[in-house]
Amino acid sequence: MQLSQYVNTFGQMMLRRQGERVHKVTLNAEFTCPNRDGSKGRGGCTFCNNASFSPTARKPPDIAAQLEAGRRVIRKRTGARKYIAYFQAYTNTYADVTTLSALYEQALAEPDVIGLAVGTRPDCVPDAVLDLLQSYQRRGFDIWLELGLQSSFDRTLERVNRGHGFAEYVTAIQAAHERGLKVCTHLILGLPGETAAHCEITLQRVIALGVAGLKLHPLHVVKGTLLANEWRRGLYQPLQLDEYIDIAADLVAATPPEIVFHRLTATASPNMLLAPDWCGQKWKTLNRLTRELHRRRQRQGDRVLAGSPAFAASESTSNREKHIGKAR
Numbered sequence: 001m002q003l004s005q006y007v008n009t010f011g012q013m014m015l016r017r018q019g020e021r022v023h024k025v026t027l028n029a030e031f032t033c034p035n036r037d038g039s040k041g042r043g044g045c046t047f048c049n050n051a052s053f054s055p056t057a058r059k060p061p062d063i064a065a066q067l068e069a070g071r072r073v074i075r076k077r078t079g080a081r082k083y084i085a086y087f088q089a090y091t092n093t094y095a096d097v098t099t100l101s102a103l104y105e106q107a108l109a110e111p112d113v114i115g116l117a118v119g120t121r122p123d124c125v126p127d128a129v130l131d132l133l134q135s136y137q138r139r140g141f142d143i144w145l146e147l148g149l150q151s152s153f154d155r156t157l158e159r160v161n162r163g164h165g166f167a168e169y170v171t172a173i174q175a176a177h178e179r180g181l182k183v184c185t186h187l188i189l190g191l192p193g194e195t196a197a198h199c200e201i202t203l204q205r206v207i208a209l210g211v212a213g214l215k216l217h218p219l220h221v222v223k224g225t226l227l228a229n230e231w232r233r234g235l236y237q238p239l240q241l242d243e244y245i246d247i248a249a250d251l252v253a254a255t256p257p258e259i260v261f262h263r264l265t266a267t268a269s270p271n272m273l274l275a276p277d278w279c280g281q282k283w284k285t286l287n288r289l290t291r292e293l294h295r296r297r298q299r300q301g302d303r304v305l306a307g308s309p310a311f312a313a314s315e316s317t318s319n320r321e322k323h324i325g326k327a328r
Ligand code: SF4
Pocket: 032, 033, 034, 035, 036, 043, 044, 045, 047, 048, 049, 090, 091, 121, 148, 162
């Protein structure tokens, strides 16, 4: 029983398209975040680890060295020969276009790097940056714009001090679509004040606007955050594993099969993670999700209801066979 029998995963999608395994290599290009330096907000999101922004934090190696180190580990583990350079840490479009292009092109210059994934905020993707990403796509690179939305509810976004609302996401995704860019949207399950119903509504809104990929994360509490203070004072309770699995399985089944799941859980290092403790065990969570979908006899797309935005976005039921393994 494998997750890819139930879910259109990024790994399997790339295997189908490229005929071989393609892995993301995570990079830290030393960006910061406009939600911390005052240009969009101050203090950052309540769940974001402030220590990460410490000026005394150790300087990461240059892009080529990070790529080499990442590839070495992945190659040894999986035998992969092609990679996506994933600009992950902080807000990876938060610089002028000249600086950005110099960084992105260092990664694209590597012969086995076939594309970029660029993680950022919806309020930090000006036209010039989207034009730059489009130019790489036109050169044949596989480009993913990863937008951290987390929730479509402005009240929630305000509560976690996100510094942007849903409207900025709508603007960003429309601008990305105008350029034919693929967007992978990040959603968090278990945000303060939210229930499974909020997650479902957010998913439907995101699907209605059109999206090529999704990442689901449980909200976890890490040291050095405002959320950690709330959790210590009993003002925030993270999801239990069973609750997360239940909501995630619902969302997967309600997602059209052609949308690619880049991630279905998240982990934090043991020395940073405060709660919930199950977030430290990525494979346990993924195995539980696989077993839950198997128990329900549901695969991605099985709960896409006729008339829903997801149904309109979905091509057809038989489409599932094209994107997801057939075994049940
Ligand atoms: S937008 Fe991202 S990097 Fe910036 S404060 Fe929030 S979580 Fe941290």
